[in-house]
Amino acid sequence: KRQLHTPEKMRIARYAAGLITNDDVVYLDAGSTVMHMADYIRAPRATFVTNSIECLQRLPRLGLRTYVLGGVLKPGTLAIIGGEAMEGLKKYNFTKVFLGTNGISLGQGFTTPDPEEAMVKALAAARSQQTWVLADSSKFDIVTAAVTLPLEGAAIVTDRLRDTRYLDHTVVKEV
Numbered sequence: 217k218r219q220l221h222t223p224e225k226m227r228i229a230r231y232a233a234g235l236i237t238n239d240d241v242v243y244l245d246a247g248s249t250v251m252h253m254a255d256y257i258r259a260p261r262a263t264f265v266t267n268s269i270e271c272l273q274r275l276p277r278l279g280l281r282t283y284v285l286g287g288v289l290k291p292g293t294l295a296i297i298g299g300e301a302m303e304g305l306k307k308y309n310f311t312k313v314f315l316g317t318n319g320i321s322l323g324q325g326f327t328t329p330d331p332e333e334a335m336v337k338a339l340a341a342a343r344s345q346q347t348w349v350l351a352d353s354s355k356f357d358i359v360t361a362a363v364t365l366p367l368e369g370a371a372i373v374t375d376r377l378r379d380t381r382y383l384d385h386t387v388v389k390e391v
Contacts (some may be wrong), residue, residue, distance in 0.1 A: 224352040224375035225249040230256045231391040232314055232350055232373050238262055240311045243340045244271045246295030246333075247316020249350040254278065265308055267301055267336060269294040283308075290333065297332040305339045313344035315370065317351050319358030322381060325366040327359055334362035341365055348373055356382070 228249050233256035236242055240259065244250050246268035254274035264275050265283045275282040287301030315337050319327040326349055328334050341347040347370040356378065367385035377388050 221352040229253045243313040245315040267296040310344035313347045318360045326364040329360045331362040337364045
């Protein structure tokens, strides 16, 4: 899955990283597109919080101030989830949150297969001034088990929007 739509994910990640300024407190979620943001961040004084082992491996190497949530490690996505992660999130107020997703649909909003992962994403978004979901166009019109957020709960950065009805619910930036 991480090797699918790589050029699109890189364009999305580059754009999203460009949204970060030195004054930001940023939450980076687990997910392949979000992980690629580290390659493009040009805000050395921003503060980062993550539940992603992959982001945790990249950000400090770039000299970026990085905090990691505690909790249960989910083997497939290398995301830290669970009650301890939720408690950790309550300690922060984010200026920007960047989330991955498995599906985006008009009826169900943003979805992911794991309910615990969905709760972590939702709490991070609730604690942020701006929430961005990074998703290549293959994620649209897909529904998975657990709702993360309604469409109105986040703006979307994608490579291509085929169905303009999504614009009735949220901001969509095509890159």
